Amino acid sequence: MAKGRVTVVDIAKAAGVSKSTVSLVLQGSPLVNEGTRAKVTATMRDLGYVYNRGAASLRQANGRSKIIGIVVNDLTNSFFAELAVGVDMVVQSAGFVQFLSNTGESIDRQREVIASMREHGISGLIVSPARATEAADLKPLVAAGIPVVVAVRNVPGTKVSSIVSDNRAGTYAAVEHLASLGHRRVAFLGGFPDTAVFDERLDGYREALSAAGLESPPELVISSAPSRAGGVDAIGRALSIPDRPTAAVCFNDAVAFGVCDGLRARRMEPGRDFAVVGFDDVIEAKTAVPALTTISVDPQGMGRRAAQLLLKQINAGKADAESIVNSVRLVIRESCGAKQKQSERKLA
Amino acid sequence: MAKGRVTVVDIAKAAGVSKSTVSLVLQGSPLVNEGTRAKVTATMRDLGYVYNRGAASLRQANGRSKIIGIVVNDLTNSFFAELAVGVDMVVQSAGFVQFLSNTGESIDRQREVIASMREHGISGLIVSPARATEAADLKPLVAAGIPVVVAVRNVPGTKVSSIVSDNRAGTYAAVEHLASLGHRRVAFLGGFPDTAVFDERLDGYREALSAAGLESPPELVISSAPSRAGGVDAIGRALSIPDRPTAAVCFNDAVAFGVCDGLRARRMEPGRDFAVVGFDDVIEAKTAVPALTTISVDPQGMGRRAAQLLLKQINAGKADAESIVNSVRLVIRESCGAKQKQSERKLA
DNA sequence: TTAATTAATTGGAACGTTCCATATAAGTCA
DNA sequence: TGACTTATATGGAACGTTCCAATTAATTAA
Incomplete structure (x- = not known):
């Protein structure tokens, strides 16, 4: 017609x-x-x-659109998917729409998508950066006055807002809990050692050990891919050392699940024969068998907060960097054996 | 400066x-x-x-942009996250960028985001529709000549392209396999009965049963939420009926995992004491213990194909509806007990 | 009454790009 | 020589909107 x-x-x-x-x-x-x-x-x-929003924002002063960009390093990881959902929620109800791209940890792809998003006139960017992202990758954005908030992983040497979770406090609480259950040899399993997140989590683990008067021999920290397969691998190596650990705090939930798999493959029941605690509290943590004791970080909430921060900066016009650290909490379920201990106590 | x-x-x-x-x-x-x-x-x-792509597409004939929209009903479900990743891959390398929004099964939200995407001048849309999506929701798009492909779930009465997986063939193969392992009472567990996907999977199940000369008593199909919790619930009910089933094909993997949880809670080992097969082949299916026998649908590949189809239509200018059904395949792992049977055979 | 105020509306210029038709310069052919 | 090509380059006009300054109509103040 x-x-x-x-x-x-x-x-x-x-x-x-x-x-x-x-x-x-x-x-x-x-x-x-x-x-x-x-x-x-x-x-x-x-x-x-x-x-026609395109025409509108063309005319409007400095072409500010109602688009924000979000780039994540691994959308197939439900942690980041939840993050994106959180962002989407507040962004949507503020009348914005989100460009989402997945970099799959490729720094080149990240550069491409950020450039592409700029061409489309995003008025802000939330990025969970790919490994090895440099300050230079975000520099042009901030120079152009486009607010940026980095989430989950920090980019060293950059002057943008950030929201990361309190990794140190998380593993500290985990170790503290395990120590209170009587564990004396606690391993740290999984994760790649070259990342800031790994370092922070490891720091919290070490601090808590020394605060509890326990030693932290280097052979008890075993790195591996931060995946389920990596967890299987790590627990295998952990159980082969002479003076076996009796508990482990894992780099993340994926590793923790792998550790559980590995234990079962050796006829050990997680929670009863070996205590394991994860990090992230992904959705499956609650319903898994045994339910995973883990550090809850609420990625969706983190996404929401990141989006709120970004919107604030967009509306303010001027973006002074602000860093917020997202507090975490230990949620005690079954895989650490605490519930079991409790019932034993009741019997006694 | x-x-x-x-x-x-x-x-x-x-x-x-x-x-x-x-x-x-x-x-x-x-x-x-x-x-x-x-x-x-x-x-x-x-x-x-x-x-400035905005200015460019304003001038260009009929304002065709380099943006495609993708809306999914539940991004926190890794199946749909994978789908989005698949779309992103091909869309990105074709020089497009994707608007992604999550509806969380809310039809209102879906309407909003589709409207918003139109305002931004998307040149195509891929949608995994929220439950109860009607043809009228997509009508304006196609009337405006914007190619649309619906994925995963069909929208009845609409004349747009679609890509769905071969649900019937999937459950058929599952039942066939279970029958060949000697099971005579096979349940169908989980899922909401008011959806097309459910009906198709149930059909395949029934056809295979009758093809194998088995009966399909109505008490053996037990619907529930298509989630892990729903699976726990469904297996609970399934085991309480007089003439217990010895195997189940589940609506999806989430349900199947729940079924495994429920079995363990009753001291039954999935694969050994009860055969379970899932549907979807989510990433965790391979690494779970026991590894899940399931119908593999390759959501990422589906996303890629959906995007390719969409791009084809965008480039062609004219979009005649095309429906492609994505073939699926049974992947045999441990939860159906086949591997076990095999080793028993070898011993015999 | 006129002047001043308020409420509602309006025409044109501008945003940054692409398209069209035309222009210039150089080379080629009779 | 003049009439063609061919290879490059160019000024406007247009896309759909918003903004500004200006206009009209209705109301109030003096």
């Missing part, structure tokens, strides 16, 4: 007003008479008008 | 050519001399030029 798309001029013509008036209606300006407003909105509905 | 953003006019001025020439360079036109091209690209780099 229509030859081209319906524009404000078409609406104006049909409603018998000027395009300026239609524009005012579009923006909900109080300067327009209720009657005219009604007439115009009716015409818009009738003609099936769809707003 | 710069007061406003750098535009083609600035580049033209600095390079001593006209804006038209700059535009030609931008589009990689062969009409421009190599020398000028080099000079122009150099100036662009020097001045930190960033292309």
Whole structure:
């Protein structure tokens, strides 16, 4: 029926007003008479008008759009998927829409998508950076006055806002808990040693051990891929050392699940024969058997907070870097054996 | 340093050519001399030029952009996250960028985000529709000539392209396999009965049973939420009926994991004491203990194919609906007991 | 009554790009 | 020589919106 798309001029013509008036209606300006407003909105509905945000933001000062970008390093990891969902929630209800891209830890891909997003005129960016992201990758954005918040992983040497979880406090609490259950040899399993997140978690583990008066021999920290397979591998090596650990705090939940798998493969039951605690509290942690004791970080909440921070900066116009650390909490379930100990105590 | 953003006019001025020439360079036109091209690209780099796609697609005929939209019903479900990743892959390498939104099964939210995406001028849409999505929700898009492909779930009565997996063949193969292992009472567990996907999977189950000469008493199909918790619930009910089933094909992997949990809670070992097969082949299926026998659907591949189909239609200009059904395959692991049977056979 | 105020509306210019038709320069052919 | 090509380069006009300054109409103040 229509030859081209319906524009404000078409609406104006049909409603018998000027395009300026239609524009005012579009923006909900109080300067327009209720009657005219009604007439115009009716015409818009009738003609099936769809707003052209591209044209709008072209005209608007400095081309600020209603688009924010979010790039994550691994969307197939449910932690980051949850993060994206959290961002989406607040971004959506603020009338923004999100460009989402997955880098799969590729720094080149990350560069590409960020460039592409800039071309599309994003007014802000949330990035969970790929490994080895440098400050230079984000520099042009901030130079152009585009607010950026990095999430989950920090980018060293960069002056942008960030939101990371309190990794140190998390593993500290985990070790403290295990020590209170009587464990004396606690391993740290999984993760790649070249990352800031790994270092922080390891630090918390070491601090808690020494605070509990326990030693932390280097052979008890065993790194591996931060995945389920990595966990299987790590527990295998952990159980082969002479003076076996009786408990482990794992780099993340994926590793912890792998550790459980590895234990079962050796006829050991996680929670009863060996205590394991994870990190992240992914959705499956609660329903797994045994339910995983872990450090809960609420990635969705983190995403929400990141988005709120970003929106604040977008609205403020000026973006002074702000770093927020997301507090975490130990949630005690079954895989650490605490529940079991408790029932034993009741029997005694 | 710069007061406003750098535009083609600035580049033209600095390079001593006209804006038209700059535009030609931008589009990689062969009409421009190599020398000028080099000079122009150099100036662009020097001045930190960033292309304004908004302005470009405003001018371009009918405002076709390099944006495609993807809306999924539940991004926290790794199946859909994988789907999105698959889409992202091909979309990215075709020079497009994706708007991604999560509806969380809310039809209102879906309407909002689709409207918002239209305003931003997407040139195509991939949607894994929320439950109860109607043809009317997609009608305006196709009327406007915007290619749409629905994935995973079909929307009845709509004339758009679709890509769904061969649900019937999947459960058929599962039942066939279980029957060949000697099972005579096979349950169908989990899922909501009001969906097309459920019906198709149930159909395949029934057909295979009758093909194997087995009966399919109604008490053996037990619906529940398509989640891990739903699985726990369903197996609980399944084991309480008089003539217990000895095997189950589950609505999806989440349900299957729940079923395994429920079995263990009753001191039954999945694979040994009860055969369970899932549907989807999520990443954890392979590494779980026991490894899950399931129907592999390769959501990432599905995403890739959906994106390819969409891009084809975008490039073709005209979009005749095409439906492709994604074939699935039974992958035999441990939870169905086949491996065990095999080793028993070897001993015999 | 006129002047001043308020309320509602409006035409044109601008945003950054692409497209079209035209222009220039150099080379080729009778 | 003049009339063609061919290879490059170019000024406007257009895309759909918003903003600004200006206009009209209705109301109030003096």
